[in-house]
Amino acid sequence: MSRETRKDSADGSYTHFGYEQVPLGDKRRRVAGVFTSVxxxxxxxxxxxxxxxxxxxxxxxxxxxxxxxxxxxxxxxxxxxxxxxxxxxxxxxxxxxxxxxxxxxxxxxxxxxxxxxxxxxxxxxxxxxxxxxxxxxxxxxxxxxxxxxxxxxxxxxxxxxxxxxxxxxxxxxxxxxxxLNPLLGKAYDQYSFKLLPFMGRVVARDEDSYRYLAxxxxxxxxxxxxxxxxxxxxxxxxxxxxxxxxxxxxxxxxxxx
Structure with a gap:
């Protein structure tokens, strides 16, 4: 099992989809949806x-x-x-x-x-x-x-x-x-979480998929x-x-x- 998954005794194996914790099968399905869309x-x-x-x-x-x-x-x-x-x-x-x-x-x-x-x-x-x-x-x-x-x-x-x-x-x-540079990292965060979803909405008409990508x-x-x-x-x-x-x-x- 990947280090990025965790085992929950009630619900089975989980991993992340963006910032969400989701079941493994759900991530595969949702990633497929993202790339089919974009x-x-x-x-x-x-x-x-x-x-x-x-x-x-x-x-x-x-x-x-x-x-x-x-x-x-x-x-x-x-x-x-x-x-x-x-x-x-x-x-x-x-x-x-x-x-x-x-x-x-x-x-x-x-x-x-x-x-x-x-x-x-x-x-x-x-x-x-x-x-x-x-x-x-x-x-x-x-x-x-x-x-x-x-x-x-x-x-x-x-x-x-x-x-x-x-x-x-x-x-x-x-x-x-x-x-590598913290200042570059902060600027990149601003770009990724504000401009990237905006471009996704305007150009691809899919803000959520590009928020996931960020x-x-x-x-x-x-x-x-x-x-x-x-x-x-x-x-x-x-x-x-x-x-x-x-x-x-x-x-x-x-x-x-």
């Missing part, structure tokens, strides 16, 4: 929320992943396929890149964008990150970008992704994290905690790369055996 505006909202900086963060992650021609890559919670597209170009015709996501609406948006970019041979798999349907040692590189915080059992997902790596393979986790960022493990979780999942040489003052962090670890 899928059609997801890319636009990413641009508005980050002022386009998310593209710089993703470019850093792509470079750090170092995907080479002929490699097999899995993009977990890949959504609309921003990272998938870059990995597919790097892996080339002799490699394979798979886009997976638990949410059918997000996969549908990803398929459209891959086709728009002329990438017609990328397999799409609807899958839960906690129980990936791939054989052990299947991939040279696995990534999960801005998806881990929405997973119900993060420890299980990290173990599942580690299992699917080849020996020597690497896992990259890119996620919102804890700003809360989910605050409930996500900080840089050092996530580093320890990755090590506990069996990864070695885990390094943390802070971007934009720690607003985003990229963690990279390797499966050694």
């Amino acid at each position: 899928a059609h505006k997801y890319d636009l909202m990413n641009d508005l929320m980050s002022l386009g900086v998310h593209r710089v963060w993703k470019r850093f992650a792509v470079d750090l992943a170092g995907v080479r021609a002929g490699e097999r890559v899995l993009d977990v919670a890949g959504g609309t396929g921003d990272l998938t597209r870059e990995f597919a170009r790097a892996a080339g015709p002799k490699g394979q890149v798979i886009l997976s996501d638990i949410n059918a609406a997000m996969l549908g948006e990803g398929r459209k964008r891959l086709v728009d970019h002329g990438l017609l041979n990328v397999p799409l798999v609807q899958a839960n990150a906690e129980q990936l349907p791939f054989e052990d040692g299947s991939f040279d590189c696995i990534t999960i970008g801005f998806g881990l915080r929405n997973v119900t059992d993060k420890d299980a997902a990290l173990r599942s992704m580690t299992r699917c790596l080849k020996p020597g393979g690497r896992l990259l986790v890119m996620e919102f994290s804890k700003p 809360e989910s960022i605050r409930m996500h493990p900080d840089q050092q905690t996530l580093k320890g979780m990755m090590e506990n999942a069996g990864l070695a040489r885990v390094q943390v790369y802070n971007l934009s003052g720690g607003i985003v962090a990229v963690h990279r670890g390797f499966r050694l055996e």
Whole structure:
């Protein structure tokens, strides 16, 4: 059981949905509802929320992943396929890149964008990150970008992704994290809890989903905690790369055996 769940003798296992404590199954259902709601505006909202900086963060992650021609890559919670597209170009015709996501609406948006970019041979798999349907040692590189915080059992997902790596393979986790400067943290809180829901209401007509996204960022493990979780999942040489003052962090670890 994940460290983020607790056991209640009467009601079973609970975890958080934003700032709420909810049953595990309820979180899965409600997260699915959030992403089904926001899928059609997801890319636009990413641009508005980050002022386009998310593209710089993703470019850093792509470079750090170092995907080479002929490699097999899995993009977990890949959504609309921003990272998938870059990995597919790097892996080339002799490699394979798979886009997976638990949410059918997000996969549908990803398929459209891959086709728009002329990438017609990328397999799409609807899958839960906690129980990936791939054989052990299947991939040279696995990534999960801005998806881990929405997973119900993060420890299980990290173990599942580690299992699917080849020996020597690497896992990259890119996620919102804890700003290193307290003043930046306060400004970021104001932005997240006031401007973000407002933009969700105006642009996507869904204030509640974007309030959840802001809360989910605050409930996500900080840089050092996530580093320890990755090590506990069996990864070695885990390094943390802070971007934009720690607003985003990229963690990279390797499966050694």
